[in-house]
Amino acid sequence: MDKRDFKLGLLIGFLIGLLALPTLGNLDLAISFYYFLLLPVIFPFLVVAGLFVADLIGEEIKIIKQVARFVLVGALNTFIDFGIIGLLLWMSGINAVNAIGIYAFFKFVSFSFASINSYFWNKSWTFEKAGKAEGKEFAGFYLVTGVGALINVGIATLILTALANSAIASNLLAGIIAPFAGVLCGFVWNFLAYKFFIFKK
Numbered sequence: 001m002d003k004r005d006f007k008l009g010l011l012i013g014f015l016i017g018l019l020a021l022p023t024l025g026n027l028d029l030a031i032s033f034y035y036f037l038l039l040p041v042i043f044p045f046l047v048v049a050g051l052f053v054a055d056l057i058g059e060e061i062k063i064i065k066q067v068a069r070f071v072l073v074g075a076l077n078t079f080i081d082f083g084i085i086g087l088l089l090w091m092s093g094i095n096a097v098n099a100i101g102i103y104a105f106f107k108f109v110s111f112s113f114a115s116i117n118s119y120f121w122n123k124s125w126t127f128e129k130a131g132k133a134e135g136k137e138f139a140g141f142y143l144v145t146g147v148g149a150l151i152n153v154g155i156a157t158l159i160l161t162a163l164a165n166s167a168i169a170s171n172l173l174a175g176i177i178a179p180f181a182g183v184l185c186g187f188v189w190n191f192l193a194y195k196f197f198i199f200k201k
Contacts, residue, residue: 001048001052005055008125009047009048009050009051009072010047010048012044012047012073012076013046013047013048014040014043014044015076016047016076017039017041017042017043017044018039018040019079019080019082020036020039020043020079021036021037021039021040022083023079023082023083023086023175024039047072050068051068051069051072054067054068054069066126066127066195069126070122070191070194073117073118073121073122073125073126074118074183074187074190077115077117077118077183078114078180080113080114081113081179082175082179084110084113085106085107085109085175085179086175088109088110089103089106089171092106095170097160097164097170097173097174100157103157104157107152107156107157107179107182108153111149111152111182111186115142115145115148115149119145122194122199123199126194126199127195127199137198140198141198144189144190144194144197144198145190147189148186148193151185151186152183152185154182155178155181155186156178156179156181156182157178159173159177159178159181159182160173160174160178163178
């Protein structure tokens, strides 16, 4: 593993740990919140360890290193997404289960911020595409990301609607389960489209 991966791994791990705090703070967990304050310290080392393993496997299977970077950037994007949607839900005081339209709007806003972060990390680190952002590349990225946003928001809203009457707590459903399902489906679309179309060398 080179120094750049090591430093960026530490940074991403710290940011993930930091951004996880408000997300986990919104959940009614039996564990004391003070234990979560260790996440910004623990996650950087876990991320670097994961990158080290991916680097070893990547010597045999080249795409593994790229997938590992994409997963880490995706994890950072996910916590940006969750953090912003959690903040918007908290500030508005709405019950997302009873206000699906507002929830979908909030989800789109949170996804948009995560996507901006995604562009810069994936261009410069995951796919290592040199040069400044070009208009065509930037437009293509946001077109692909726009489709990803529709997939992400659509799946999250569908899950929220389908499980609205279930026994799952509404803050867990709206803040974690539905967004995670959206992120997972968007992840597959985005990786393939970025690799083979947007950041193709």
